[in-house]
Amino acid sequence: MEFRSPAEPDSERIISTPGKAASTIVEARGLTKIYSRGVEQVRALDDVSFTIAEGEFVAIVGASGAGKTTLLHLLGCMDAPTSGTLLLQGETTTNLSDAALTRLRRQTVGFVFQHFGLIPTLTVTENVLLPLLFSRRKMRNYAAELLEKVGLTHRSNHRPHELSGGEMQRTAIARALINSPRLLLADEPTGNLDTANGEAVLELLQRLNADGLTVIVVTHNPILAASARRQITLHDGKLVSDSANIRP
């Protein structure tokens, strides 16, 4: 793992993280995102650089408005940086067309949202299968396997409004995994859950990471942040710290 020191934003000093062995899946170089709000310009991300290796579990933390979600959206190819370069699996995303970005997102990234983002008219199984419709693949058995993995086999024919918050989030996680992504991006995955359900989701994310999936979560939840092996802290759009969590 590498990051650019927030204290020296313009320097090229790169600090290596101890234990780096696996190949790099995400490489951010000077990512900057500026939004225009009328005449005002908001610098949501300011020259953020880091790399993430395959198999890492990274928590992005910071106060509200620090740029966490913006960064997550850039990493998921949902938005383009104003400047800087992002490499996903070694491929530069900066100049890719919308179709190419969609393809990359579909093949590489799985998204989990705070508000679950399930389609209310579809059943649990159908929600999980939805990404396959867009990738023109048929893997119904894999959906059943995933639902078993997240403990929702008994809920497969239910609609989202019949589920608890934790079940909805686990459905969303199963949906994020259906295309076998290498990177799971989760935006406040426990933000709408009670403690018990939050812990269940956390445990699931840890299990997935243990199976080799790279997980990046944006969170305010200190337990979730602490359970990640690495923590990136943003403040006012700048990366202020990037450190490995020390586990007991």
Add this chain to the structure above:
Amino acid sequence: MTWLRLVLQNGARRKLRTLSTAVGIALAVGALFSLVSFQRGYQIGMRDELDKLGAHILIAPKGCPYDAASIALHGASWPCYLKADYLQRVKSTEGVAEASPMLMNALTDQVSGSQSVYVGANLDLLGVKRAWKIDGAFPLADTDCLIGSSIAKAMHLQKGQQFDLPCLKGETGSVSGILQSTQGADDTFIYVTLARAQKLFGRPEELTHILVRLTDPDKLDSVVAALRGCEAGMDMNVVPLTHLFRTIQRMVNSTRLLLLCILAVGTLVAGAGVGNTVLMAVTERTREIGIMRAIGASAKDIFLLVWLETLTICALGWGIGIVGAMLGAHGIEVWLRARLPFAPTGTLVHPELGTALACLIGALLLGSVAGLLPAWRAAHFSPIEAMRVGSGV
């Protein structure tokens, strides 16, 4: 998980809105289907009527040719009469193969209100009505009657039976023959000899009309000109039936054109309604569309999804419209029959599978155009902006 399932589920979210939008399309489709079916039925009916009539020319007293044709074909009382001696002049005209003198009168029963149509004719009629099949004989004796199949059935008449002539108190007749079903107005007439009809209705030496069959139908124009130019031509209305039907058809077609123009406006309004509804649905689901983009849907996928939703609403509207038109066909027929100056006796509304399929193609084309704007709009949402909608960010 299939596209169709996703599309149907989206449509089912707001059932009432989807249904009311589809009803707009249904009205346009139903009206178009009914109009085309009517036009087709009218054409077939007219051709049928002409075939059954057997005559090429109708000679009637001076007046409206359409009224004359309608009375002669469907049976009613005539307001004026021809002199019987015109018949010889007609028969002697070159190109005339058969000329059948007729005296028609319709009587209404004061108690039941039912109508009986009497037609006085002689054997010349069989030269015109060549398709007729008679169980028995054509009336030759004074009391002989040839009974139309519907009347025979209604009055339970048998060949050789004596019976009281309906609406003619004290008059009796003998069934000399029963006319086999023609599927036309002839089935409802009672045929007597011309002489008896003239006596019964107090019209000696008078006729209501003459049916003329030509040796060569291609010489219609020259025979019509000859009849109009003969001595009695000034007192006769010489109506070439083919031309008459063609004129009526032309009139109906012009009405159809006008209706089609109105219908086109209605269809455009329905199309705009569909477009607007889908646009509204897209706006409501902006965040959901953003999520779909996030989980792998391309702009093309979103375009396809919204476009298919529009087509589905139009296909639903088509289905409702066709079913509605089929169910309402009888009512439409009754309504039209009461308003048309001349309507053939057969079915007026003639629905065909080809018409229904053409309407489906039309509805889908309309949906294709109506769905372009909402589909384009949905496909061009920025995923990130779309996901922010409703999230308070």
